[in-house]
Amino acid sequence: MYKEMSKELLSFIQKSPTAFHAVDQMKTILKENGYQELLEGQKWHIQPGQRYFVTRNNSSLIALNLGSQLEKYSFNVAASHSDSPTFKLKENAEIEVKSKYTQLNTEGYGGMICSTWFDRPLSIAGRVLVKDGENYITHLLKIDRDLVLIPNVAIHMNRTVNDGYAYNKQVDLLPLFGATQTKPGDLKKLIASELGVNVADICSEDLYLYNRMAPSVWGAHEEFISSPQLDDLQCAFTSLQGFLRGSNDQSINVFACFDNEEVGSGTKQGAGSTFLYDVLHRVNHALGKDEEDYYRALASSFMLSADNAHAVHPNHPEKTDVNNCVYMNEGVVVKAHAGQKYTSDGVSVAVFKGLCEKAGVPVQFFANRSDVVGGSTLGNIAMAQVSMNSVDIGLPQLAMHSCYETAGIKDTYYMIQVMEEFFNSHIEETDAHILKVTK
Known part of the structure; x- marks a missing residue:
């Protein structure tokens, strides 16, 4: 099953040389699974229990799976990005x-x-x-x-x-x-x-x-995959697969894939734009909800900001933290940073660890060396427009931002499993100190 899912991923990447092609592939997959396309320039008529998607600039996409019982709903959001250097x-x-x-x-x-x-x-x-x-x-x-x-x-x-x-x-x-x-x-x-x-x-x-180099499966026991654009099409693909498999009657599940993360996300189609806010706000309005309902929903909403992480390099293990370091084929990565370059905090990490435990998925923890400035990702950028509990996650890889990157063959499957668990769950803020996660 590990090899099968990774081969599906590599096939998806081969058909997606640019963000435009990646989003076009996503549209095809969503339509094949019964999702209806919405246009930003037209009036939206949406109903509980239905499935929709909308694009912006043909390089960013947001898909929606609406539960059928939305009296007290929240948004389950998985965010990734479609572009690569x-x-x-x-x-x-x-x-x-x-x-x-x-x-x-x-x-x-x-x-x-x-x-x-x-x-x-x-x-x-x-x-x-x-x-x-x-x-x-x-x-x-x-x-x-x-x-x-x-x-x-x-x-x-x-x-x-x-x-x-x-x-x-x-x-x-x-x-x-x-x-x-x-x-x-x-x-x-x-x-x-x-x-x-x-x-x-x-x-x-x-x-x-x-x-043009073809993706490959390699290693003594075929334990590695190499391909262009694993950052971040690996997370985009696995998030989409988990989204398609999961559903919850009390939640609105949201798959978001933004363009321009590699250049700062400050475009009309980037995570720093109003795209996510616009879509969630319009959905709330189209369902006959008011502003109060929208802000109550956000209070119980949760985002998985999915972007790949740095695995320990075999030639340079000193480049990573001594014990908050990650390895390929050993599970999904939670990324944390004291300066909040990543959105993970005690609350969001606890919820995500619980999701991984329910899904039977191993989880790892990544932090940069304290004397090294690391990169950031799209989670905290998106939070400037739509604030909710959020955790930054990813899959371990080598040679990030090379034009031919390497990852583990098992981790694609792990991410799909925990994404499915997330989208099967309903998260609710029942008290100032309590988040309840149910199926």
């Missing part, structure tokens, strides 16, 4: 070099490990806006062949490369697209050919490089 093509992308080569002009998106992008097959994916009369139509693009590559400088010309090298994204990391036969405008022609449209009708694009 990569390189984005600039508007005027083609650069000629001595009339012999054509490079593509790119800029970094997020904090990637630059060295991992060299000397491997890459291609281009994203969205393209095409004008059709008075309409601007979004087309998904995935060029499904080895198309570009970022070549390293030979060690003979860069003798100190193994002593540490500061990569310049405008100089060192531009991908090679073509040779002498490549002419200006060929990129647009290729895009138009892929989409079956006229070059003149292409208005704009959001296009990115993606790693």
